[in-house]
Amino acid sequence: MPNRVLVADDLSAEGIRILREAGLEVDVKVGLPPDALADLIGDYDALAVRSATKVTAKLLERAARLKVVGRAGVGVDNVDLDAATRRGVVVMNTPGGSSVTVAELTVAHILALARHVAQATASVKGGKWEKKRFQGRELAGKTLGVVGIGNIGSIVVNRCRAFGMRAVAYDPFISADAAARLGVTPVTLDELWAQADVVSLHVPLTEQTRNLVSADVLRRLRPGALLVNCARGGLVDEAALAEALAEGRLGGAAFDVFEKEPPAPDHPLLRSERFICTPHIGASTEEAQAAVAVGIAEQLAAYLARGEVKNAVNLPAVSPEALERVGPYLELALRLGSLAAQLGLGLGGVEEVKVEFAGELASAPQRPLTARVLRGLFQHFLEEPVNEVSAPAVARDRGIAVREERSADAEDYVSLLTVRLRGQAREVVVSGTVFGRKEPRVVRVNQFRLAAEPEGDLVICENDDAPGVVGNLGVALGEAGVNIARIALARADDRSAAFCLLNVDSPPGPELLERLRRLPHVRSVRVARI
Structure with a gap:
């Protein structure tokens, strides 16, 4: 039985031709209401969409045969990536087409x-x-x-x-x-x-x-x-x-x-x-629309015919064997990369990313974790989406050296993952581990050792090791209606400086940030979102 493709949004005639010439059975049904689409989706192996069709968890539950969703364009906000990943459905897009x-x-x-x-x-x-x-x-x-x-x-x-x-x-x-x-x-x-x-x-x-x-x-x-x-x-x-x-x-x-x-x-x-x-017409040219249609058609045809994957936004670049060993650390790697990026905005241009694997991680497959670190690093500042497949190439194109280092010594942990960003001005170091095989923790930020949850909105403060700093921060945040969910404290070994990382329920605005920075003994305050 040939693989069947449902085209649910407008796709150029050239894109349809490519799919059919690849031996695929193609049905074009544009503008279907959600319920009608759900009634049909169970008969198809692939779904081609643009931005109009919403690929929801509810729709995916009805998609028993579905192997791949192709988004003709860059953004995939209309696709529930978590639900697709859980069901083993590959989601592809066409970055760069516009x-x-x-x-x-x-x-x-x-x-x-x-x-x-x-x-x-x-x-x-x-x-x-x-x-x-x-x-x-x-x-x-x-x-x-x-x-x-x-x-x-x-x-x-x-x-x-x-x-x-x-x-x-x-x-x-x-x-x-x-x-x-x-x-x-x-x-x-x-x-x-x-x-x-x-x-x-x-x-x-x-x-x-x-x-x-x-x-x-x-x-x-x-x-x-x-x-x-x-x-x-x-x-x-x-x-x-x-x-x-x-x-x-x-x-x-x-x-x-x-x-x-x-x-x-x-x-x-x-x-x-x-x-x-203009009314958000940046990608609206005949050439760009044709390019993304042709691109997604070629990607769908290659995947269904030969299993080739290109521009997948949710496909883990990890074999089942590797996943068994490094799976708990994939989310940690993504979060460490994201935190390092937000802490490293003043580096004066990143020249090197070093990913260090210590303890049991030293003998595990490292490429998937490095790719995750790079994805976390770039996702906050690149207009184009980055995934595990494209992140190493993005680093190469930007002249950023990526190095990996192994060590048997994981200090007090079974395994330790460290990310070092080196720039023209300084270096940023963040380390983390996984508690209980499912709870990521940051255990080092530069010279400070702590145990913090890298999740949600964060307020990160470096200060003199003096009384009253944490209390002043809490008062200022509380008066502004910002609730502190968790707090992690650290001090330098020589007590030359102290550090705190606060998980907050909502991000502080610019005026509140300035107030925090003016508090006694505060050296710097920045926010991050993981």
């Missing part, structure tokens, strides 16, 4: 802002001829500041350098050599805000990047600077941006994405003459 398209829209927005294209068009259509009003500026000789230099950001740099622009970039996870190959100068965020004539955002939305462009940042941008966001809504404080535009501090801003979509008709940005926008 990178050029999104980058081109970004450049289009930059050009439109520099030359007032949208506003001038509306003026002429309104019967006016206002040449002096729409005097623009050249991009040649200006500085482009790119936040995040992944696939899309690097293409934007390439296109803008052709205009004669100089490019600077903030990306904590790229080496100086890799940045030089891309034609950008690595800088800190503060340096980027101060230098850039045009700022373009290319990072995911996380707790660390939410309102990345805040009211304070907007005040620090160069007068007349242009701001473009074709990445994710929520990266910019939209109310603060509307105020900055109204005051004339910025030359203009352009969005393809908003925090809430569609924006309300009375959204203050929509009233600004210095603001232009």
Whole structure:
């Protein structure tokens, strides 16, 4: 019996042709209600979707034959990955298929802002001829500041350098050599805000990047600077941006994405003459849509015919034998990578990642754990999704050396996993183990030894080893309505410093963070989300 594929969302004719020429039986049923889709899904081996169809746990329960779900596009928010993984269903996507398209829209927005294209068009259509009003500026000789230099950001740099622009970039996870190959100068965020004539955002939305462009940042941008966001809504404080535009501090801003979509008709940005926008059409070109359709069709055909896996977002890169040995440490590796990344944002560019395996882990398969560490490391700052298969290649492309080291000595633990990030400025070290084969614990952060649960929202504080610090932190958080769920304390062996990691029920906002940083004897406070 041939494998059967159900195409539940629009897929190009070329994609359908590829599936059928591979000998697959293909049914195209677009726009089915959830109940109707559930009634049919049990007869299919593969499901091809875009963003409209929701692949829920309830639907997967009815999918007795289903082997693979193919998402024609990057995001897989419409697929319940946990439920699919539990049922052994591989979920694939097509990352990179729309990178050029999104980058081109970004450049289009930059050009439109520099030359007032949208506003001038509306003026002429309104019967006016206002040449002096729409005097623009050249991009040649200006500085482009790119936040995040992944696939899309690097293409934007390439296109803008052709205009004669100089490019600077903030990306904590790229080496100086890799940045030089891309034609950008690595800088800190503060340096980027101060230098850039045009700022373009290319990072995911996380707790660390939410309102990345805040009211304070907007005040620090160069007068007349242009701001473009074709990445994710929520990266910019939209109310603060509307105020900055109204005051004339910025030359203009352009969005393809908003925090809430569609924006309300009375959204203050929509009233600004210095603001232009598009309705989240970054990936909406014929070429990009065709590319992702062809890509997912080829991936589904290869998987069903030969078992080849490409761009799987939930397939553990671990054999059953290896899984038996390292399974409990896979989640720990992901969390340690994530925590190290968030602690290492000030490293000045990561140059090396060292993963150390001690105790029983020293004789276990290490590649799956290293891949998990790298996935955790990159997932907070790359606009493009990263999984265990792609993470090693991402590190290689970014000029980051990845090393593994084994040791029989696990200190006081049966097994110990350590992640070291080395940058131009300093090193970050985090270690962890698993209690009872199922409870991940962080047992070291740099020089401090502790036992902390790497889960949820974290407040991380380094301070003088003096009385009252923990009490002051608790009072400040409590007065702001932030509940402390757990707390782990540590001090340096020579009592030169102390450290605490607090699990909190909700993340502290910017004002509360500043209050915490001003408390007596506090040296630094940062937040993380695991």
